[in-house]
Amino acid sequence: MRRMLIVFTFILLTAALWLxxxxxxxxGPPANPDSPVRNIIYAHVPSSICSLLCFGVLFVAAIGVxxxxxxxxDQLAAATAEVGxxxxxxxxxxxxxxxxxxxxxxxxxxxxxxxxxxxxxxxxVLIILRSSLPGSTQRRARVCAVFAIIAFLDVPMVIISARFxxxxxxxxxxxxxxxxxxxFFLSMIATVMLAGVLIAxxxxxxxxxxxxxxxxx
Amino acid sequence: MxxxxxSLRAVFMKDIVTELRARQVLxxxxxxxxxxxxxxxxxxxxxxxSTAIIGPVxxxxxxxxxxxxxxxxxxxxxxxxxxxxxxxxxxIDAGTIYLAKLLVNIVMLxxxxxxxxxxxxxxxxxxxxxxxxxxxxxxxxxxxxxxSVGTLFxxxxxxxxxxxxxxxxxxxxVLAPVMVPATFALLLKxxxxxxxxxxxxxxxxxxxxxxxxxxxxVFDAVFVTASxxxxxxxxxx
Numbered sequence: 001m002r003r004m005l006i007v008f009t010f011i012l013l014t015a016a017l018w019l020x021x022x023x024x025x026x027x028g029p030p031a032n033p034d035s036p037v038r039n040i041i042y043a044h045v046p047s048s049i050c051s052l053l054c055f056g057v058l059f060v061a062a063i064g065v066x067x068x069x070x071x072x073x074d075q076l077a078a079a080t081a082e083v084g085x086x087x088x089x090x091x092x093x094x095x096x097x098x099x100x101x102x103x104x105x106x107x108x109x110x111x112x113x114x115x116x117x118x119x120x121x122x123x124x125v126l127i128i129l130r131s132s133l134p135g136s137t138q139r140r141a142r143v144c145a146v147f148a149i150i151a152f153l154d155v156p157m158v159i160i161s162a163r164f165x166x167x168x169x170x171x172x173x174x175x176x177x178x179x180x181x182x183x184f185f186l187s188m189i190a191t192v193m194l195a196g197v198l199i200a201x202x203x204x205x206x207x208x209x210x211x212x213x214x215x216x217x
Numbered sequence: 218m219x220x221x222x223x224s225l226r227a228v229f230m231k232d233i234v235t236e237l238r239a240r241q242v243l244x245x246x247x248x249x250x251x252x253x254x255x256x257x258x259x260x261x262x263x264x265x266x267s268t269a270i271i272g273p274v275x276x277x278x279x280x281x282x283x284x285x286x287x288x289x290x291x292x293x294x295x296x297x298x299x300x301x302x303x304x305x306x307x308x309i310d311a312g313t314i315y316l317a318k319l320l321v322n323i324v325m326l327x328x329x330x331x332x333x334x335x336x337x338x339x340x341x342x343x344x345x346x347x348x349x350x351x352x353x354x355x356x357x358x359x360x361x362x363x364x365s366v367g368t369l370f371x372x373x374x375x376x377x378x379x380x381x382x383x384x385x386x387x388x389x390x391v392l393a394p395v396m397v398p399a400t401f402a403l404l405l406k407x408x409x410x411x412x413x414x415x416x417x418x419x420x421x422x423x424x425x426x427x428x429x430x431x432x433x434x435v436f437d438a439v440f441v442t443a444s445x446x447x448x449x450x451x452x453x454x
Contacts (some may be wrong), residue, residue: 031222145450
């Protein structure tokens with residue numbers, strides 16, 4: 001079942017990539033119409049959604065840790081933080097390439113760019129916190145969960161800034177052909193599925209690791 | 218309620234008296250703050266007119282780093298002679314311990330601010346005019362924000378080998394969203410930003426002075442409440 005899901009996710013990803021680069025390809029910025037740079041949107045927007053979704057999962061897992069104390073929640077939280085960091089990194093990197101092509105600067109202090117950077121830092125700090133706490137104890141799980149909840153309270157600001165504040169960054173992109181819509185939604189579904197698959201695989205790996213550690217003692 | 222106040226006062230007085238008698242960290246805070254201000258003031262010599270911009274920023278840099286010292290101390294002192302166990306064994310709610318420690322950190326930062334604010338104003342030649350009440354209000358709101366998460370994370374990092382460095386990244390990353398409006402509120406108040414620019418670019422985060430202050434109030438309320446509720450989980454063995 002899981003193997004089927006992985007294969008299906010990769011088929012979807014390939015299809016989205018193919019569609020985005022052929023029929024759904026978007027014309028470049030006015031200064032350079034031949035440039036394929038605007039196709040970045042097919043990776044940028046899905047990864048921004050995924051990095052926010054991961055924070056939601058992380059929050060739920062943190063609540064789970066604090067209310068039940070089960071190790072499974074902690075392993076889910078650890079996996080989600082790592083996957084979230086991957087998507088936040090993709091989000092920031094593709095955003096920087098876009099920014100360079102459209103506004104001729106790698107980074108500028110606009111609300112959305114600031115909040116995306118804060119999101120990335122939150123994930124990094126979460127992972128550092130986990131790795132610098134000793135052992136796989138109950139206490140580490142609880143401490144990480146406490147930090148995850150506090151960090152999650154910063155997230156509404158990211159969403160508010162992406163939707164409501166005046167910004168150089170546009171709130172939505174106007175597609176011109178149905179192929180572009182198709183490529184966009186296909187890549188959106190494929191990326192969210194990829195995030196789910198990655199979290200599941202990573203959770204398993206962490207669980208096996210924990211079992212091995214316990215075996216040694 | 219009465220019991221809450223008594224226990225709050227007991228923990229608060231214990232920490233304040235220890236600090237005032239031993240003077241463990243306040244002198245260090247003041248010297249660190251003055252050094253930060255002095256270094257930034259030197260950097261200002263490179264460009265004319267930059268004192269008006271760097272000055273208000275210097276407040277927050279000094280408060281953040283001095284605040285880290287105060288917060289790190291607030292639970293590090295409990296490690297000696299297993300004081301933490303005694304504190305946890307006492308018939309007090311964990312939230313009360315948090316509030317007492319938070320108050321101690323706020324008071325320490327206030328004492329620090331009383332010394333450092335005039336230093337910054339003199340060093341950078343800032344003009345305040347009749348804006349004293351709003352300046353004090355913004356500084357106090359920032360003070361509460363810095364102390365709220367700092368006190369919680371101070372308890373968290375007691376488990377680790379690398380306490381101070383870990384505390385600094387935890388606190389700085391969570392405070393980043395509130396430091397943006399805090400900085401721009403002061404820049405607007407000191408007139409470093411022209412009024413017509415308010416609400417554009419990075420300033421869209423904060424808009425006018427009033428929205429920036431509103432943002433800080435919301436941040437303070439949310440984070441003090443959340444830390445108060447979560448503190449029990451952070452210190453439980």
